[in-house]
Amino acid sequence: MNFKEVLLIVNPISGDIDKQRIINKVKEEVQRRNADFHLYRTTGENDIEKIRKFLDVHEIGRVLVAGGDGTINLVAETIRKYDLPMGIIPAGSANGLALNLELPDELNQQVKIAMGDNFINYDILSLNDTICLHMSDLGINAELIKNYENSNFRGKLGYLIQSIPTLIKSGYPFEFEIQSKGEDREAQAALLGIANANKYGTGANVNPIGRPDDGLFEILIFKRISLGEVLKTLRNETNLDPEFLEIIQTKSAKVICKKPVSFQIDGEYIGEETEIKISILPEKLKIAVPA
Numbered sequence: 001m002n003f004k005e006v007l008l009i010v011n012p013i014s015g016d017i018d019k020q021r022i023i024n025k026v027k028e029e030v031q032r033r034n035a036d037f038h039l040y041r042t043t044g045e046n047d048i049e050k051i052r053k054f055l056d057v058h059e060i061g062r063v064l065v066a067g068g069d070g071t072i073n074l075v076a077e078t079i080r081k082y083d084l085p086m087g088i089i090p091a092g093s094a095n096g097l098a099l100n101l102e103l104p105d106e107l108n109q110q111v112k113i114a115m116g117d118n119f120i121n122y123d124i125l126s127l128n129d130t131i132c133l134h135m136s137d138l139g140i141n142a143e144l145i146k147n148y149e150n151s152n153f154r155g156k157l158g159y160l161i162q163s164i165p166t167l168i169k170s171g172y173p174f175e176f177e178i179q180s181k182g183e184d185r186e187a188q189a190a191l192l193g194i195a196n197a198n199k200y201g202t203g204a205n206v207n208p209i210g211r212p213d214d215g216l217f218e219i220l221i222f223k224r225i226s227l228g229e230v231l232k233t234l235r236n237e238t239n240l241d242p243e244f245l246e247i248i249q250t251k252s253a254k255v256i257c258k259k260p261v262s263f264q265i266d267g268e269y270i271g272e273e274t275e276i277k278i279s280i281l282p283e284k285l286k287i288a289v290p291a
């Protein structure tokens with residue numbers, strides 16, 4: 001595919017890693033294709049508006065994003081009305097979306113794929129009008145992300161440090177009402193996931209039936225915290241005990257929380273919520289993936 005201009009969007013702080021090597025490699029590949037290279041470094045403030053202004057005055061043919069799931073989500077929201085393909089260079093602490101798309105670990109290969117012609121038409125979920133590409137949840141994982149964001153430690157170690165205090169302080173199990181497919185049911189859960197893909201960034205395959213391009217999403221009801229079952233998901237075993245995890249596959253749903261519960265979308269803490277309206281947007285996101 002030929003493009004005149006390529007925009008690389010980089011999150012300078014994601015994953016606690018230096019991005020210069022990525023920037024150099026992408027620039028080299030773009031110039032090799034005789035296209036113009038543009039770089040945008042996110043600031044965490046009004047990035048969507050600033051990037052859209054840039055897109056409005058340039059002939060960008062491909063947007064590349066180097067960051068974690070939060071940055072990919074931000075870029076997806078920015079370009080979803082522009083019909084622009086996106087390429088991903090995983091550069092966050094967990095990289096859950098990249099893991100689900102089976103992107104390789106090696107930078108040269110990542111750049112080739114991100115600039116390549118093989119695409120997935122990726123479903124975009126809308127959760128109370130905020131988009132979700134990968135995984136969102138209510139409960140103990142969102143509490144962990146909140147504690148992580150309030151701490152001084154970045155990267156995987158930061159999550160590890162926060163995991164025990166989060167478990168001790170959490171008020172789980174939480175009580176939910178789930179309205180979907182004309183049914184209304186009650187559920188108690190430590191964590192209620194809303195999934196568009198199979199795996200969390202840790203590699204845990206919590207949603208074996210999930211496909212990000214099937215026009216459906218899954219509600220994952222983790223009824224209790226079981227080390228044995230968590231280990232099974234880490235080993236990608238799919239015969240999970242229904243007493244541990246129940247899955248509802250659907251196109252739209254509403255989740256009502258009996259009390260406010262911590263909520264996260266694609267690894268970003270949103271706040272405490274009492275109601276989540278979930279649907280799938282009509283537009284798809286075109287993401288470059290391995291052949």
Ligand SMILES: Nc1ncnc2c1ncn2[C@@H]1O[C@H](COP(=O)(O)OP(=O)(O)OP(=O)(O)O)[C@@H](O)[C@H]1O
Pocket residue numbers: 011012013014015016041042043044045067068069070071072091092093094095154155267268
């Ligand atoms: N220049 C910046 N300074 C501070 N924060 C930023 C900057 N640019 C983006 N952010 C923030 O980075 C977050 C997204 O990070 P992302 O999820 O992509 O990476 P991550 O590695 O998963 O994050 P983290 O390192 O926090 O785990 C968003 O909250 C966004 O507001």
